[in-house]
Amino acid sequence: LSNLNRQVLYSQSDIGLLKVDAAVRRLRAIDPAIRLEARRENVQPSNVAEVMNAYDVVIDGTDAFETKFLLNDAAVLLGKPLVHGAVLQWGGQVLTVLPGWPCLRCLFRDPPEPEVVQTCEEAGIIGAATGVIGSVQAEEAIKLVLGVGTPLSGRIFQHDGLRGATRITEFRRDPDCPVCSAHATINDLSRYVDQVSARGHVLV
């Protein structure tokens, strides 16, 4: 109930249903011809390759830093296009990770320490900010599928609705990036938990 303000696929009448089932029902109502494959499972190091390999483009709509970094790392190691997005309070960010281009860890080496940053539940999210970031992510995905335009690769889109400010900043590959550089220490998804656990940011 607390995040219905930013969930365009759900309404109060869906409370009690599984999110994945309610989402399928809503999307089918919009377009009965749409082909959907619902998966009711958490993305974890043990299944991320199988989940991501089934698709041409992956869009990150998760809400935990650890999962976002896992998706980034898997995208790099699998060579899979990933549209990263994150939202907190009034703002958020989008960047697209493509093979050979900078990744999330080139910009942010590790997830923030839990005590440094508030979670969505603690800080809250303005529903409209989610709309801004989600729409930019959708544009990125459509561009990738159609092979048109210029993706947000090596560039990060950042939106601050409270200040009314939006900016795009270019960034390069980090020659010491722990996942996409020649010195990568995260290089094997089957040993992911061991390779990424230096700061305890591990999904199990």
Ligand SMILES: [Zn+2]
């Ligand atoms: Zn990188």
